Amino acid sequence: MTVQEFTLLKDFIYEKTGIYFAENKMYLLESRLANRLNDLSLSSFEEYYYHLKFGGSKTEQEITYLYDLVTTNETSFFRNPPQLDAFKIIVQKNYLNGTRSEGGLRIWSAGCSTGEEPYTLAIMMLELLAHSNVAMPFTIYGTDISTKALESAKKAVFNNYSIRNTDKSILSKYFVEDKGAYALKDSVKKYVTLDFLNLMDTASYRKYRQLDVVFCRNVLIYFDEKGKKTVIDNLYESLKTGGFLTIGHAESLHNISRGFKPLIFPGTIAYQKG
Amino acid sequence: MTMKRILIVDDSPTIRKLVGYVLKKKGYVTEEAEDGMDAMEKLSSSEIDLVIVDLNMPTMDGITFVKNLRNSYYNLDLPVVMLTTTKDEELKEEALGAGVNMFLSKPIQPEDLISNIEILLGGGP
Numbered sequence: 001m002t003v004q005e006f007t008l009l010k011d012f013i014y015e016k017t018g019i020y021f022a023e024n025k026m027y028l029l030e031s032r033l034a035n036r037l038n039d040l041s042l043s044s045f046e047e048y049y050y051h052l053k054f055g056g057s058k059t060e061q062e063i064t065y066l067y068d069l070v071t072t073n074e075t076s077f078f079r080n081p082p083q084l085d086a087f088k089i090i091v092q093k094n095y096l097n098g099t100r101s102e103g104g105l106r107i108w109s110a111g112c113s114t115g116e117e118p119y120t121l122a123i124m125m126l127e128l129l130a131h132s133n134v135a136m137p138f139t140i141y142g143t144d145i146s147t148k149a150l151e152s153a154k155k156a157v158f159n160n161y162s163i164r165n166t167d168k169s170i171l172s173k174y175f176v177e178d179k180g181a182y183a184l185k186d187s188v189k190k191y192v193t194l195d196f197l198n199l200m201d202t203a204s205y206r207k208y209r210q211l212d213v214v215f216c217r218n219v220l221i222y223f224d225e226k227g228k229k230t231v232i233d234n235l236y237e238s239l240k241t242g243g244f245l246t247i248g249h250a251e252s253l254h255n256i257s258r259g260f261k262p263l264i265f266p267g268t269i270a271y272q273k274g
Numbered sequence: 275m276t277m278k279r280i281l282i283v284d285d286s287p288t289i290r291k292l293v294g295y296v297l298k299k300k301g302y303v304t305e306e307a308e309d310g311m312d313a314m315e316k317l318s319s320s321e322i323d324l325v326i327v328d329l330n331m332p333t334m335d336g337i338t339f340v341k342n343l344r345n346s347y348y349n350l351d352l353p354v355v356m357l358t359t360t361k362d363e364e365l366k367e368e369a370l371g372a373g374v375n376m377f378l379s380k381p382i383q384p385e386d387l388i389s390n391i392e393i394l395l396g397g398g399p
Contacts, residue, residue, distance in 0.1 A: 086347070089347050093347075249319075252315050253311065253315075254309075254311045254312045254315055254333075255311075255333070258333055258334075261342055261345075262311060262314035262315065262318075262342055263314075263342060263345060263346045263347060264314060264317055264318045264343065264346035264347065264348050264349050264350075265318070265346070265347045265348050266347075266348045267318070267319075267348075268318055268319075269314060269315055269317075269318035269319075
């Protein structure tokens with residue numbers, strides 16, 4: 001990949017997705033796109049750029065491939081326990097023991113990849129409700145830019161690596177194991193609605209309004225300062241007043257948003273819409 | 275023995291450096307944050323024994339910071355010292371109401387800073 005080709009492609013990706021490849025990420029982009037060049041029998045990245053930009057009817061489809069290639073799908077069930085414990089505290093104190101439960105709970109996993117996060121939240125809600133005497137409807141939305149990841153999420157069959165942090169009791173209660181593959185039961189799947197969403201596309205947030213809790217973990221890392229602000233402003237609009245946002249444990253809203261009220265939980269932080 | 279950790283929150287790097295120098299010399303471990311939001315994020319990821327905070331800061335001021343801390347679900351009773359030049363008694367009242375434990379006036383003598391925070395910490399480093 002030449003520097004010129006890198007510039008063309010990184011600008012194209014930024015314009016479409018907000019995902020920003022810095023100069024030092026040229027080799028990363030090259031390695032991710034190399035197979036696609038082979039598949040299409042193209043001889044240079046410049047040709048690939050023209051295929052993306054002027055491919056006519058094929059452009060749309062190629063862009064969905066591109067979205068799959070430029071995102072990372074590293075995730076697992078019950079990832080980062082302190083953040084999940086904070087979620088539990090939020091639900092218990094504000095909804096199960098509080099007054100804010102009317103109409104049920106609306107939760108969004110923004111950047112849900114192959115589904116482990118929204119399904120973890122569904123399992124946690126089922127467990128929380130089972131241990132309380134409150135009957136409360138809840139819905140969990142999972143969205144991602146990668147259609148390949150979403151297809152996998154819809155299948156909801158997971159490998160050993162995905163469930164490595166999952167308690168045995170949870171595994172036997174909510175999964176069916178077959179030769180090392182763990183299929184999530186419909187009793188959990190039915191609470192999760194999965195759909196495509198490009199977080200840079202402000203208009204598409206319209207479907208996600210009046211949310212109680214938003215998880216958007218390890219997504220901001222893809223964006224530059226401007227992109228981060230756009231995404232966080234959009235998520236702010238999607239939350240109801242008093243709703244909570246959780247971002248990745250290494251991510252920060254410092255200098256990104258003034259609207260949120262940070263609250264400390266054991267070993268982590270969550271941001272409340274004031 | 276682990277040394278006590280103090281978080282210094284001030285938008286002025288000079289103040290952070292000066293206060294940090296006094297505390298480190300006495301044997302404390304210090305961390306720095308440049309405003310209230312930065313401070314809350316630092317508090318969520320490291321164990322802190324006391325916070326020294328400025329009143330006026332961009333993005334999140336000292337009073338808002340203390341309000342958020344006291345509304346939190348963890349570490350909400352952490353001692354907070356407000357180090358300020360303000361003579362405004364109403365603002366001080368508001369800060370006390372929000373949960374500030376002690377006021378100290380800038381500029382401050384190193385020995386006064388140390389002796390006052392050690393009252394709140396119940397001992398030395």
